[in-house]
Amino acid sequence: MKSINLFLVLILFIPITVFSQSIESNEYNRNSIAIITVKNKKWNKEIVSASSNYDYSKFDINEIDSKELKLDGLSPNGDRAKFIDSLVENSDLGKEVISYWFGRKANGEMNVDRVAKRAVYNANDADYDNSIASKRGTAMIEDMGFDLVKSSYIFVIDNPRIEYSRKNKSYDINSVLYVFRVEYTQEIEASIFETWINESDTPKVRDHKNKCFNNIKIPLKLVYTTKNASSSSDINLAFKYIYDGLFYNLEKDMESMxxxxxxxxxxxxxxxxxxxxxxxxxxxxxxxxxxxxxxxxxxxxxxxxxxxxxxxxxxxxxxxxxxxxxxxxxxxxxxxxxxxxxxKNDIALGVSLGYRYGGYEGYALKFDKLLSINKSGGSNYLLFDFTGNYYTHIKPLSENKSYFTSVSVEVGYGYGIRFARIFEIMPIIKFGADMLFDTQEEDKELNQGYAYMVMPELRLNMNLAYPLQFMVGVDYGIPFAYEKNYKEILDYVETSKGRKRKGMGLSAGLKYIF
CATH class of the missing domain: 2.40.10 (Thrombin, subunit H)
Known part of the structure; x- marks a missing residue:
């Protein structure tokens, strides 16, 4: 067992060592979390199992005894968020976390085994090289584990709404994630080491140290809150989707995560x-x-x-x-x-707004979702394009104007090829439907028509100021199935406005990557 004197030396030594290394390498410290779920008496076993079946392997888990938070004192019209904040900040959860870090037993004895083990797992090769070059060797890495204790958090997950819709045959879930940071300071660390029980301590000294430990208050501070909602016919998938969203927001908004x-x-x-x-x-x-x-x-x-x-x-x-x-x-x-x-998390979704000239002409809204990217920059995309327009025309034998609306919807696949850092060229194949509507025709059987089509396209994306890009594309629409009314409506639009039933189109616009 290490003596108190050794720990006091570490207290003075470690912050200086870790701080100097963090500036040089900007190294990533693995966060540790304790997970608390707000209890709901109405949950069945299936919901309880699904809500606790998420993969938290990115974090070190502090397996504290407290697993649930009860809101028994919350009034029906009370502020749920403030009540949870008050419960947690006035609890001993922070002390439970620190006790777990130091393996504190019922008799008050503690050890640094977990601290050292996590330090080794968190360390990178630069830490290893530095330790080998030092006189203390790999023991220096184990000592660095004390800095990881400061990266301890408590995740309180509240699912205030879990409902099953028999009509839609799906679970609808609303969740809130509250992130509390354990305020582990050097003063608190010194207080804990003063209560460290040594083998030579008498029963009286041990009793005194345990009383001192019980009087230590380890604060918790609410540092982040986020919400998400999800629906799925599978309760396990519903919870996976909602937790994925919560932790996506967390990593995007909290740089320490x-x-x-x-x-x-x-x-x-x-x-x-x-x-x-x-x-x-x-x-x-x-x-x-x-x-x-x-x-x-x-x-x-x-x-x-x-x-x-x-x-x-x-x-x-x-x-x-x-x-x-x-x-x-x-x-x-x-x-x-x-x-x-x-x-820097994003959803890798590009949204373009522009205009398509010629062919299926109109105002164009385009979406491209990155599916994967290889070592050479080749990227697989799922695409969804929407083009709409509005026309006026005077029909033969009529003095009144007619109003026509066109809507083209295409779904496709694209493969992005980067031949320079700022350019991406993307061959695309799309399938879709072109729909025309005569808004003045009252007969529902005559006022709309559609045609299916296939559309190859070549698109170029150019970085302007990432994530803003300029987008230009050349496509060729080929309809392969006409509906009768489509041809009749198109005759008016094609004659007066030049909109083609097939042919080449040119798109241009601005794209933003979310």
């Missing part, structure tokens, strides 16, 4: 993160260069945008031999080894 690393190589771009950090194909990262500002403080300057391509399995890797994941740069300037990269 985002994975960070640095560039190891630039051709191709690689970094030593992978499955251990929850890295997935297509995940977006920003690359930064650190420079000193006029005030002497280090500031990060964005240099590029990357997407993860090949993901390394680094969950069971020896230190010093960590495999590297590959990334592809989709925007920005020249990157260099040592630049920091930081996870």
């Amino acid at each position: 985002a994975v960070g690393s640095y560039i190891e190589n630039v051709n191709p771009i690689t970094a030593k993160i992978g499955t251990k950090e929850g890295l997935k194909n297509g995940r977006r990262y920003f690359a930064y260069k650190y420079k000193e500002g006029r005030d002497g403080e280090l500031k990060k300057v964005k240099k590029g945008v990357l997407r993860a391509t090949v993901i390394a399995d680094n969950k069971n890797t020896d230190l010093g031999k960590t495999p590297e994941s590959s990334f592809y740069q989709i925007a920005g300037g020249t990157l260099r080894e040592g630049y920091s990269i930081l996870q």
Whole structure:
């Protein structure tokens, strides 16, 4: 068992060591969480099981005794969020988390086994190289685990609405995630070490230290809240979708929850993160260069945008031999080894607004969803395009104007090819329907018509100021099935407005990537 004196030395030594290394490498510290669910007496076993069946492997889990939060004192019209905040902040959950970190037993004895183990799992090869070069060797890595204790959080998940719709045969769920940070300060750490029980302590000393530990208050602070809603016929999928959304928002909004690393190589771009950090194909990262500002403080300057391509399995890797994941740069300037990269979640959905000239002419709204990206930047997309227009025309033998509306809807697949950093060319094949409506015709059997079509397209996306792009595309619509009314309505529009039943079209507009 380590003595108190050793711990006091570590208290003084560790913050200096870790701080200096964090500036140099912008290393990612793995967060630890305790999960608390707001209890609902009406839940059946299926709901209880589904709500607790989520994969939290990106985090270290603090398995504290408290698993549920009861809202027995909440009035029917009470503020649910404030009540939860008050319950948690006035609880001993923070002490439970710290007790778990130090393996505190019923008799008050503690150890640093979990701290050391998690430090080794969190460490990267740079930490390993630094430790080998030091006199203390890999013991230095174990000591760095104390800094991980500061990255402890409590996730309180509240599902105030879980309903089953017999009509839609689906579960409708509303969820709220409350994130509380354990305010583990150096003063609290010193107080805990003062209550550390040594083998030589007498029963009287042990009793005194346990009383002192019980009097320690470890604050909790609400640092983030987010909401999500989901529906699915499968209760397990409903909870997966809703939790995916909650944690997507969390990682996007809280930088401390985002994975960070640095560039190891630039051709191709690689970094030593992978499955251990929850890295997935297509995940977006920003690359930064650190420079000193006029005030002497280090500031990060964005240099590029990357997407993860090949993901390394680094969950069971020896230190010093960590495999590297590959990334592809989709925007920005020249990157260099040592630049920091930081996870910046997006939904990888491009939305374009523009106009289609010729062919199926009209105002165009286009969506492209990135499905995957390979090491060379080749990208698979699912596409949905919507084109609409409005025409006026005087029919033969009539003095009144007629009003026509056209709507074209296409779904397709595209493959993005990047031949330069700012350009992406995308061959596309789409299938869809072109619909025409005569808004003045009262007979419902005569006032609308449609035709099915196939449409190849070649589209070019050019970065203006990422995530803003300029989009231009050339397509050729080929209808292969006409409905009778479609031809008759089109005769009016084609004659007067030049809208074609088939042929080439040119689209142009602005695209934004969300």
